[in-house]
Amino acid sequence: MEKSKEHKPAVEKRRIQILEAACTVMGKQGIAATRVGDVAKYLGISTGLVHYHFDTKDELLAAAFRHAAEKELAALRLLVTTDGTPRELLNIVINNFFPASSFSSWRLWIEGWAVALRSESFQRTVMELDEAWVEVLADTLTDGVASGDFACVNPRDSAWRLACLIEGLAIQQVAHGGVINDVETRRLVADAVEAEIS
Amino acid sequence: MEKSKEHKPAVEKRRIQILEAACTVMGKQGIAATRVGDVAKYLGISTGLVHYHFDTKDELLAAAFRHAAEKELAALRLLVTTDGTPRELLNIVINNFFPASSFSSWRLWIEGWAVALRSESFQRTVMELDEAWVEVLADTLTDGVASGDFACVNPRDSAWRLACLIEGLAIQQVAHGGVINDVETRRLVADAVEAEIS
């Protein structure tokens, strides 16, 4: 009983409309606290219609989360197609990752990891996207090494280390507005980047 | 209407018993999926009794989470009181942090960060404990610098970077058993540690 019919544009449009609504609501209330009634109300439609397009709530939320993640990834990939020195590109990628630049997106990710502990489909999404994410960073580093700008021993390792560092810092900053603020985050990352590429 | 009376040992004992039961259940089912009925059933008591000791479910879960976190922190602090070279102590601390050594504990933390996004009390716990946690690492590094074993420019910065790196890696490993496995995690961390202290 597959609901997604690629061929019917009107249906697909509605599907996406519901997905984006779900993303907005999830961002506001959190994944766990998102009811299908909330999504429906946000669009001014009935809950029945939501279930007409998505069999279960879990399916809806998983699809919405993936939708949001893929949009972000596409934006990142677009960003690194610009011309520039490896250094400039690296800065662009790193900046895009930063907590401050996309607070609500990090909130979603943090919740996404937690949900992934119990949900098969969330786990897949989170895994694929995290890896694609790191790959962009790794490619940037590899390019810089090829051009002689960077001197990573192992660009892939460096990419994972930097990505995980930023993830950890994002948690510190987003989940609890603790000791680590935006300025400090930037300094810590900048130092780590320097250490990795030189 | 404060329920916790420090003076009555029998009551305090029951409180702790419920807290630990809640921890066990949370570890098994996840924080969000933990019902007060599950905790009661685990102990073979009534739900009424749980509410006799804790006004609300949120209060119970927050207290249980804090209880677990504080126990872990105490264990870590005990661990670093052993004698040894700064190098050995650092290894002990780092090892204790590792995902593989405490999988279920990391699962709880990941969920804890997500809950902290919405819950005042979880946020406090997570913030205090994360900081205490990094402080132990920072102290270890500082001692090593003082004795001339390590050469961190700024031990506090190094501690935050290492802690956040490990956090990020733990997510990669725990939330999705992705590309990053235990061996790779250890290598990535070991390299980062080396870079920080030399």
Place this chain on the structure above:
DNA sequence: CGGCGAACTGACGGGTCAGTCAGTAAGGTG
């Protein structure tokens, strides 16, 4: 025009679960 099916509504069933409450058992105190 007539009829068919896709998109959509809104009320409802059914299950879950936090928190309440009247009542019980047990232990201590005067």
Place this chain on the structure above:
DNA sequence: CACCTTACTGACTGACCCGTCAGTTCGCCG
């Protein structure tokens, strides 16, 4: 012993919310 307080039970309630379904609207095609 009579009384009171504390720890505890378990049935119950009221709210919430997912998913269903009978029925409605509307656009399209023959």
